[in-house]
Amino acid sequence: MPAWWPIPLCLAVGAAGGAVYASVAEPRFAASAYVMVSAGQQADSASALGYAQAYGKIATDRVILAAAERRARVAPGTLTTGTKASTSPDAPMVEITYTAGDSAKAAEYANAVAQALVHTAEQPAKRTGTSLTVFSGAEAPDSSVSPSAPAAVSVGGCAGGLLGGLVLLTRPQRHRRSATDAAVPAPVHEGDAADALPNPTREEPTAHREPQP
Helix, strand or coil: CCCCCHHHHHHHHHHHHHHHHHHHCCCEEEEEEEEEEEECCCCCHHHHHHHHHHHHHHCCCHHHHHHHHHHHCCCCCCCCCCEEEEECCCCCEEEEEEEECCHHHHHHHHHHHHHHHHHHCCCCHHHHCEEEEEEECCCCCCCCCECCHHHHHHHHHHHHHHHHHHHHHHHHHHHHHHHHHHHCCCCCCHHHHHHHCCCCCCCCCCCCCCCCC
16 A cells, blocks of 8 residues: 555545544524614714724623523523624624524524623713614524534544645654664674674684704
């Protein structure tokens, strides 16, 4: 087999794992409601934009979520994890998004948080000179936002390819180590080296010659 076989194998396994996850994971639906901040006689458009930023930060506060939970008649803490709020730097509007496993529940809870935010802003309306209204209510989405099959397959394939690359990087080191060990000569002992060197002081035995008559 070629030396690079771990990469395609791990890539295929990772992509298959991502596809399995996308098929068995619970779908999640996101619904969004929009709350607009309007400026009254005592405020201008810049003030409305600034108050919109402030209301966007407190939209996920415990007081707002507790009021929304009473409106939706759910247990305390139900809307804590799925609620998100965002604002625009150009428009005095607060976007409230709720993500749930049921599309109808996602829209219901997003509207409950939006109405709770509007009700909370009614008390300081005279002091701030602004008012909040639900510009667009949330509707039940038709399609889920997660899991996404293409994204899951891509992430799984990338993770598998990375793992295959790591496996491939460990293999050449063994080959290089074995080749290096083969190129290094065996150690020579001190006694063997001394015997191998010529000794000029050693006398060579001479052949015995008999005297001739």
